[in-house]
Amino acid sequence: MKPKIKDVAKVAGVSPTTVSRVLNDRGYISETTRKSVYDAMHQLNYIPNDLARSLFNQRTHVIGLIVPTTSNPFYGELTAAIENYCSAQGLKVLLCNSLNRVDKEKQYWEMLRRNQVDGVIVGTYNRGLLDYDGHNLPIVAIDHYLSKAIPVVGSDNYAGGKLATETLLSKGCKHVLHVNGPLELETPANLRRKAYEDVMAQNGLPHVTYEVPHVFDRNEQERVIKKMFDEHPDVDGVFASDDLMALAVIREARKRRLSIPKELKVIGYDGTEMVRTVEPELSTICQPISTIAETSVTLLQKQIEAPEKKTVRETWHEVEVFQGGTV
Amino acid sequence: MKPKIKDVAKVAGVSPTTVSRVLNDRGYISETTRKSVYDAMHQLNYIPNDLARSLFNQRTHVIGLIVPTTSNPFYGELTAAIENYCSAQGLKVLLCNSLNRVDKEKQYWEMLRRNQVDGVIVGTYNRGLLDYDGHNLPIVAIDHYLSKAIPVVGSDNYAGGKLATETLLSKGCKHVLHVNGPLELETPANLRRKAYEDVMAQNGLPHVTYEVPHVFDRNEQERVIKKMFDEHPDVDGVFASDDLMALAVIREARKRRLSIPKELKVIGYDGTEMVRTVEPELSTICQPISTIAETSVTLLQKQIEAPEKKTVRETWHEVEVFQGGTV
């Protein structure tokens, strides 16, 4: 079967200890034995068993990544960015698509622990699911407040919401509405709404937010958007809390024969490569996905290396407005 | 630190052997000891160490998944579908985004072996990268021929290409062109082109295929598409080998003030949820992504359970045409 360290040792004419030493480049080894060990490894096509190493070292170099689903372009890109950065750092990622379902997420947490992951990056939130503090597992959250102790990374949602709203107003909108996903207070994304409301208030304008309770439900989204147009026939600007929502708004607007950006201006949030490719017309607030990915991984690594050290609690990255043609 | 089986045994007043037995539900255990073991496990908040189990069992229940990148909607959805089905089967997935780079893919293969994965699902191909036959690792490929022995799963590319081309012709197109990705012979996706050529020939029409050599390069894609329009001003139908390409064609057509579908008809391939949501107008050939995902996992599991048994070499799933408004 698969050659093990013992086999390599036999071929090289040394002890397993020595083979392990050259493998890990630890201690003094004479050049000649080092060479003969390497030769033996090549000859046998030896591949170390990371399970055994991890068991001993109490370190797997595996992290868990929990996202709602890689089907969503934002999370698909975030996942790619995180995994890529991890692989450059020698970290491996165990992927978990929670589908925002409590039962699935719970199961994933247990699975990750059983597999002794060194840490986990979470892009979901299920209230009260986990005793997030009563653990000793390094965790970094993306755009979700899990607990007082867990670092959060994301785009500067407040600045983004402000930028979006101000962009609409600066283009002459008078009646700006906002569509958002589920308004849980734990989501920093909620700051997008807050910023919208603040800016509107500062300009002496009323604000109205429409909520799509179940985020990946297309029909419900459509229903809410229709309602929005029905209740506000005079709307001239919409800030959608993500690009898919913005595109849905645009589709509905077209059905109603509203010309964009003349009669209605629309701006989204996220600015994924995907949406930018498929619909370059869409004006949006771009999140720096790869920066968010790198920061999350780096913060996680710091926690892994030095669990006792305090880490930065919140990291918000700058956003940019992308001027497409819908604003 | 973390409680181990020994700690549970001590609390329950039994031997580690017995704890292991109730954990694995193997052999006869009296109800009373079973209960006391469970109680001890709860009390200590015991979580089994899968590393140790895997080391002994020579089975990790982890598989590797290699895709170009989850940023791409097709692979993002495929990844989600595969991971989901896996998790329902008690399998975990180690994600690898190869970015179609030989060096990365090579590194991933080694990583997966070191981690003792039970098998791997591959959605990429790098010619001659691996001695695909000189291994004993269960592998399933998605839409790529890796070697004579490795099962391939995908959509019925030939039928899809035929359907696409026939749809265009049936709508009255006379001058149909085809845009495709890199034309490696190893890709069954090449059958999409073959089908296009065959159908055109059967109808006594000339066929011209444009190739975009580097698949995820937007600029190059644009360049090729421009060239296509320049060289064929009389084109009235385009079959693009994937939806993103089709959307790029449509964008260029709009720039050239061609009205769709009146003057130009366009049909794509893939039919991801994403594109269907963002651009429901696009007519396309839909691949049954979740069926492909399930078949791949199932085939892999069969190989894992019974490595000596022959598996089906090729599995092609039916496609469907989606009639949007671009055809």
Add this chain to the structure above:
DNA sequence: CTGAAAGCGCTTACAG
């Protein structure tokens, strides 16, 4: 510079 021994946390024959 190199090796024998013990141990990472689990499981499974083998006894009893």
Add this chain to the structure above:
DNA sequence: CTGAAAGCGCTTACAG
């Protein structure tokens, strides 16, 4: 019905 022992493939003190 239950336990002591050996072993999965590695690594690291500890001797020499």
